[in-house]
Amino acid sequence: MNSPRRLARIAGVLYLLVGIFGGFAEGFVYPKVYAVGDAATTAGNVIGNSGLVRLGIVADLFNAVVWIFLAMTLYLLLKHVNKSVARAMVVLVAIGASIVCLNTVFEFEGLRAATGAINLAALGTAGSNALVLLLLDTQHYGISIAQIFFGLWLVPLGYLAYKSAGWFPRWLGVLxxxxxxxxxxxLLAAFLVPDFGKEIHAFIWIPSAIAEISMVLYLLVIGVKTVKPAARRAALVAID
Structure with missing residues (x-):
């Protein structure tokens, strides 16, 4: 575990798993069940795809756990650059992962409400459908809140990559x-200027996707470009 290249490859595998689990839950499952503002359709989708919803919940939980292990692995790899920044990265991931886990509670309760596991006869069909939509609305906006930490953790990671004295290319840190x-x-556009946020959403994600995919590929294919200790010390002095 002391080999930087081995740690980098482990981080690459974990990062890839985060992308797979997160992409499945947020990119495949949620769009199939959540209909914005339409309680009847949302409840019907949940009932018709109950097994898929359960898989999405499990995928989200795995995603959160693997994300924490990814941050811990990157901490071991990059703590020599700046231990305080590396710790901040882990803390941001821990907060974001906690929000993701909490969100699954609302999704699971929405599933239970839709499938009759909770007795909602007193509310009637319209009332129970509205409750399902409310729970999935909460889960949806909870993921938006977690997006704060999806973004924030990349900042210390990018800084550590930029300052890594050749382990990672500087352009990757900036990206x-x-x-x-x-x-x-x-996120800010979605909450402050929703109409404008919808217009830029498809484009503003592109740099984020390129950055994270590039990091995954670099970790898996190259790992890190290790240099001799004397050369690395000289590089760190030059950067400072």
Missing amino acids: LIVGGACYLVD
């Missing part, structure tokens, strides 16, 4: 910071 900023701009 990660820009990608993190784009996450935050997308």
Whole structure:
């Protein structure tokens, strides 16, 4: 575990798993069940895809757990650059992962309400459908709140990559910071100027996606470009 290249490859595998689990839950499952503002359709989708919803919940939980292990692995890899920044990265991931886990509670309760596991006869069909939509609305906006930390953790990661004295290319560090900023701009636009946020949403994600995919590929294919200790010390002095 002391080999930087081995740690980098482990981080690459974990990062890839985060992308797979998160992409499945947020990119495949949610769009199939959540209909904005339409309680009847949302409840019907949940009932018709109950097994898929359960898989999405499990995928979200795995995603959160793997994300924390990813941050811990990157901490071990990059703490020599700046231990305080590396710790901040882990804390931001822990907060974001906690929000993701909490959101699954609302999704699971929405599933239970839709499938009759909770007795909602007193509310009637319209009332129970409205409750399902409310729970999935809460889960949906909870993911938006978690997006704060999807973006914020990339900033210290990008800084550590930039300052890594040749372990990672500087352009990758800059790209990660820009990608993190784009996450935050997308979130702020969605809450402050919703109409404009919808227009830029499809484009503002592009730098973030490029940054994270580039990091995954670099970790998996190259790992890190290690240099001799004397050369690395000289590079760190030059950067400072």
